[in-house]
Amino acid sequence: MNAEILAVGSEMLTPDKVDTNSLYLTQEFNTLGVEVVAKAIIGDDRERLAAAVLAAWRSSDVVVLTGGLGPTEDDVTRDAVASALGIGMHFDQSVWESIEERFRRFGRTPSPNNRRQAEILDGAAVLPNPNGTAPGQWFAADGKLLILLPGPPRELKPMVTTEILPRLVKSLPVQVIRTRWYRVALMGESDLDTLIAPVYSKYTNPATTVLASPGDVDIHLRARCGTVEEAESLLAEVGDPIASLLGNRIYSTNGDSLSKTVGGLLRDCSCTVAVAESCTGGLLGAALTEVSGSSDYFRGGFLTYTNEMKRTLLGVSAETLALKGPVSEITACEMATGARERTGADFALSVTGFADGPEAGLVYAGLASSDGAQSKRLQLFGDRQRVRALAVIHALDWLRRTLESTR
Amino acid sequence: MNAEILAVGSEMLTPDKVDTNSLYLTQEFNTLGVEVVAKAIIGDDRERLAAAVLAAWRSSDVVVLTGGLGPTEDDVTRDAVASALGIGMHFDQSVWESIEERFRRFGRTPSPNNRRQAEILDGAAVLPNPNGTAPGQWFAADGKLLILLPGPPRELKPMVTTEILPRLVKSLPVQVIRTRWYRVALMGESDLDTLIAPVYSKYTNPATTVLASPGDVDIHLRARCGTVEEAESLLAEVGDPIASLLGNRIYSTNGDSLSKTVGGLLRDCSCTVAVAESCTGGLLGAALTEVSGSSDYFRGGFLTYTNEMKRTLLGVSAETLALKGPVSEITACEMATGARERTGADFALSVTGFADGPEAGLVYAGLASSDGAQSKRLQLFGDRQRVRALAVIHALDWLRRTLESTR
Numbered sequence A, B: 001m002n003a004e005i006l007a008v009g010s011e012m013l014t015p016d017k018v019d020t021n022s023l024y025l026t027q028e029f030n031t032l033g034v035e036v037v038a039k040a041i042i043g044d045d046r047e048r049l050a051a052a053v054l055a056a057w058r059s060s061d062v063v064v065l066t067g068g069l070g071p072t073e074d075d076v077t078r079d080a081v082a083s084a085l086g087i088g089m090h091f092d093q094s095v096w097e098s099i100e101e102r103f104r105r106f107g108r109t110p111s112p113n114n115r116r117q118a119e120i121l122d123g124a125a126v127l128p129n130p131n132g133t134a135p136g137q138w139f140a141a142d143g144k145l146l147i148l149l150p151g152p153p154r155e156l157k158p159m160v161t162t163e164i165l166p167r168l169v170k171s172l173p174v175q176v177i178r179t180r181w182y183r184v185a186l187m188g189e190s191d192l193d194t195l196i197a198p199v200y201s202k203y204t205n206p207a208t209t210v211l212a213s214p215g216d217v218d219i220h221l222r223a224r225c226g227t228v229e230e231a232e233s234l235l236a237e238v239g240d241p242i243a244s245l246l247g248n249r250i251y252s253t254n255g256d257s258l259s260k261t262v263g264g265l266l267r268d269c270s271c272t273v274a275v276a277e278s279c280t281g282g283l284l285g286a287a288l289t290e291v292s293g294s295s296d297y298f299r300g301g302f303l304t305y306t307n308e309m310k311r312t313l314l315g316v317s318a319e320t321l322a323l324k325g326p327v328s329e330i331t332a333c334e335m336a337t338g339a340r341e342r343t344g345a346d347f348a349l350s351v352t353g354f355a356d357g358p359e360a361g362l363v364y365a366g367l368a369s370s371d372g373a374q375s376k377r378l379q380l381f382g383d384r385q386r387v388r389a390l391a392v393i394h395a396l397d398w399l400r401r402t403l404e405s406t407r
Helices: A020-031 A046-059 A077-085 A093-105 A112-118 A153-170 A189-200 A228-249 A258-268 A283-288 A307-314 A318-323 A329-343 A384-405 B020-031 B046-059 B077-085 B093-105 B112-118 B153-170 B189-200 B228-249 B258-268 B283-288 B307-314 B318-323 B329-343 B384-405
Strands: A002-008 A035-042 A062-066 A089-091 A119-121 A125-127 A136-141 A144-149 A176-185 A207-213 A216-225 A250-252 A273-277 A298-304 A347-353 A362-369 A372-379 B002-008 B035-042 B062-066 B089-091 B119-121 B125-127 B136-141 B144-149 B176-185 B207-213 B216-225 B250-252 B273-277 B298-304 B347-353 B362-369 B372-379
Touching (some): A002 A020, A020 A035, A020 A062, A020 A153, A020 A207, A035 A046, A046 A062, A046 A077, A046 A144, A046 B035, A046 B046, A077 A089, A077 A119, A077 A144, A119 A136, A125 A153, A136 A153, A144 A153, A176 A228, A176 A384, A189 A207, A189 A216, A189 A228, A216 A228, A250 A258, A273 A283, A283 A298, A283 B283, A298 A307, A298 A329, A307 A329, A307 B298, A318 A329, A329 A362, A329 A372, A329 B307, A347 A384, A372 A384, B002 B046, B020 B035, B020 B062, B035 B046, B046 B062, B077 B119, B077 B144, B093 B112, B112 B119, B119 B136, B176 B228, B189 B207, B189 B216, B216 B228, B250 B258, B273 B283, B273 B329, B283 B298, B283 B384, B298 B307, B298 B329, B307 B318, B307 B329, B318 B329, B329 B347, B329 B362, B347 B384, B362 B384, B372 B384
Parallel strands (some): A002 A035, A273 A298, A273 A347, B002 B062, B273 B347
Antiparallel strands (some): A035 B035, A176 A216, A207 A216, A298 B298, A347 A362, B089 B119, B125 B136, B136 B144, B176 B250, B207 B216, B347 B362, B362 B372
């Protein structure tokens, strides 16, 4: 079974925009054995899009369109598909009611042009969109599939996992799929791949994907077999050697984020944590609290961007700041200690450093516990945003290893 | 003049490969006023590629193909183009000699299948490739252009700058491009479009794109004309009415982010700001400090996730917390006041609310200044991540409007 992906939207034809939806879709489709044979980005041009849809419909088994389902004049996907395939559309009252309901929850009322989002292709199934107004659409004819998905990744991805993949699997030969995850912090993608590629590259089943984001690498094994036993033994054959090569650099084997993993460890020992942040300006606290239920272990923190705030809010000594400066090992320790004492938390993490400027990337992380305070010197590379993000991951992973070692 | 880019190569249809050549080409073309209206990635499939080339040739002025010019069987670009346009190819002796010469310089001799790289479309100009074996090709017919470029960026980019752009400029009408941005916070995309579509939808020049992300809408106007004066007057004709319709909902006309805009306003009045965050857990501080130089105006803040922290760190009264609860108008006010007093900042923003759970989306924002403290009740919709992000935008935009009104 082969697939073609059409991303709709003139904004994705600019020099700095990349269509990441098609990368995500390709990964999910490949794991089901569906091959993506072509993809395209088309501007908001009804005729041009209709021509592309017709060509794709003729040459591929599955045609996926992403985006162009919004309420505005330049959202042309619905019309283009209808005219390309020569099928009609109808106004779906129940879809409209769910749109109205969604707006009501916002305390708003839909505008007239939102009605366009309730236009459904004749014969198409409606795919509910809990994260936005535009529903997806699933149209099957002549043994082929045409799928309309909303453009925003936060709307598209849930719809793919809950609506698309289950339906696709039904239309594919029977097989079981078993997966393994390994998530690794603070290891370069190429270093990691050099280490583990000799293990997985010999296998096409399980399929191994290595996805990297700054400071984080995600290893995903997916086995497709006739039976669960076959799948599990294949996963063990490839996964176990990878796990032993990476050791405790693996922070999660179930896909959990680093902050969720740290939160779980804190909950396990009923410990609490606090933060003291300078250059990260709140990102560390935000990461710890991005997880639902984080109030179980996160007590609070201090954003001390100036020397004065480090003194008055955290009790960092004037001498330390004068002699060693705000970006120093001892300042990081005193920040962590101050945060721990003032919040009564079991652990406190601190970050102080230069996110840009001549010394950009020099960062100290601190960790205070009942054993006292330590700090680490980090030399990070990248722009302001990346340095801040990496500093957060370093701090979190340090706490993760500390909690694991004391288990 | 519009252009379409076809990238050839199955390797670019994997989950982690991005076609960066098209981004580079788009940037270079746009500066000449050549709009990229569609782009596609096609696998190494002769028939599929030929069909795509024919469709592109029919609908666009310039068709660029990148890659597939190698010596092997699966390098199908030359053949696909010849069959799509129904033109012949000839073996070019001088191209072959330069290929032999290149191999000689590396102490090697070309293999027979390298001869395929000397196959030139009848009527096409040869574009020398000093960085590889495959030459580019430039084919003009029916007032249209078809361009073949090698896939490796280190071969493609020099060829674009030395061969393509100079040739393109010759075949273009003189043109200038001028743009305008309007960025608007906290307005639904459809409401906004209902308001301004009547103004811009009558015009194709300037081209108007409306881009939405949670809590943020980006309006981009792009005029292409013969002279700067024409372009500017077209932008005024469409942009001025849009600007007056949106009024002070516009926070930026230069593309700056909301936090950068707020930072600029604080710097203008040499004012400082502090934060007190509960449910946002640091996101508000992180947003204010994402801008380089934010230490000029950001003093610090408090992450008070528990009632106890709200009391001890910010001085929120026990009565308030007992009677009104941590998510209340008065708690938001006392948090902001406490943060302002403890940091000595001119302004303090506070956020307290429910990011999930039964009352998810109920958030209070507070703003303290020399005039005292106020708070706002917000009913936000979405998942935990979205509620937190929207709460931050509400707080920042409130401060933005306050600073603008006191100018």
